Amino acid sequence: MTSVPQHSCSNCSMREICLPMGVGKQDIDRLENLVQNSKIHHQNDVVIRQDDAFHTLYAVKSGMYKSVKLNSDGEEYVVGFHLPGEIIGLDAIYPEVYTSSLIALTNSVLCQLDYEQLVTLSASIAPLQHQLMRLSSKEINTTQAFQSTQTAEQKLASFIHNLAIRNEVRGFSATELHLAMTRQDIANHLGMAAETVSRLLKQFQGRDVLDIKHREMSILDPAGLLLLTGCAHS
Amino acid sequence: MTSVPQHSCSNCSMREICLPMGVGKQDIDRLENLVQNSKIHHQNDVVIRQDDAFHTLYAVKSGMYKSVKLNSDGEEYVVGFHLPGEIIGLDAIYPEVYTSSLIALTNSVLCQLDYEQLVTLSASIAPLQHQLMRLSSKEINTTQAFQSTQTAEQKLASFIHNLAIRNEVRGFSATELHLAMTRQDIANHLGMAAETVSRLLKQFQGRDVLDIKHREMSILDPAGLLLLTGCAHS
DNA sequence: CGATCAATTGATAGAGGTCAAGACGCGTGG
């Protein structure tokens, strides 16, 4: 893990979906001053440890991270995966400790923001305050989106579709995905066995919905994939 | 559904867990002015319709509500249940429409807050701003708490335990619960069949963990219930 | 006091978990 000089929000390709969204030119430098040195991580680096005191929010600049929660039995649960432009740590505000550990899935970069400073600043920059609330709200939605009596097939299809959409929003391909996580991570996240993920992916290939080689996925039939999800997602 | 004169936050028994938490005496009347007429609902009243434009947040004053999401196939999913002091609608900020319908499970009362006014006010009352973020953060936690490979038994035990804790925090009994919702609602919320809920409740009774008559539940062995959850919850 | 909805109980079947073995890919070092 290495610290590098401050990056600027104004030059960041994620500024339109990240915290600066809606913040005017005259205010964006006040936000930039708040962004501390970015940190470069390598695969499997542990960035946040669960139960550590919360002081800073993180924004993904590049790469991919996963959040992992350990329960009292030592079993772990993969809460989710984080793409560029996403804010990490909003769930830690209430308990004042991080509720999960954060691990880099590939070479990645994070921006750091002191939470107290950010809240203080947002009181005088209305668009920043709104964006903070919007991002929190979005987080509530994404976490409550799944659940219900879905089959394993629907869950996995929804997961892939969701990844594709998030990729597209970020200006990446909506059909060519690199899976930085293991099958086991996906399975755990969706609450199923890794074997089931493997079998279903093979099945999706057989129906020409997608093509997978190792960690590289091509979505051949986006409409077919949407059908497999069982319902339209946002 | 009836409108009644404004209720005051300062006299409300939920002020220490609801929005006013931490707000000083001199500021609390500014918050009260923002609270519009409370609304009284009866069982099965539909308060919010999914996809309606979002403008106001709600706070439960008394009773119980459920949030229900309809997907494109017409299947419904019970997102959650709302107790006094809880804020409803935070998930609607980002999409700017309500993402689920809100239905009263019993005779209940709601406070209404205009979201734009609340945000504006919070910019000049730091404790209010903090509480808004805290409540959003809490919501993220509760929605992401479940999931993972839990058995039906663990899920149901966790649900009951969670209800008991929330009851206790509100100054109600931690062992005597009134279930305002149907078994089907519980089952749907937990992603299982109503028959499974029925069978498990009977099983919990057989092990003397709890006692149920109709909708009235007594938790006889809180420690035993916690064991059934499979892990310690907050 | 029937009518209706909620809850229980039993029987059956299937989705998916678990266990076990093997294949594949990748990095390391000889």
Added chain:
DNA sequence: CCACGCGTCTTGACCTCTATCAATTGATCG
């Protein structure tokens, strides 16, 4: 450049949990 070893992924066989279907009982309300 190839061989080895480790971790990931795949594939198969089996079995369990829980959904589903169906029938009955119980509660609530006009």
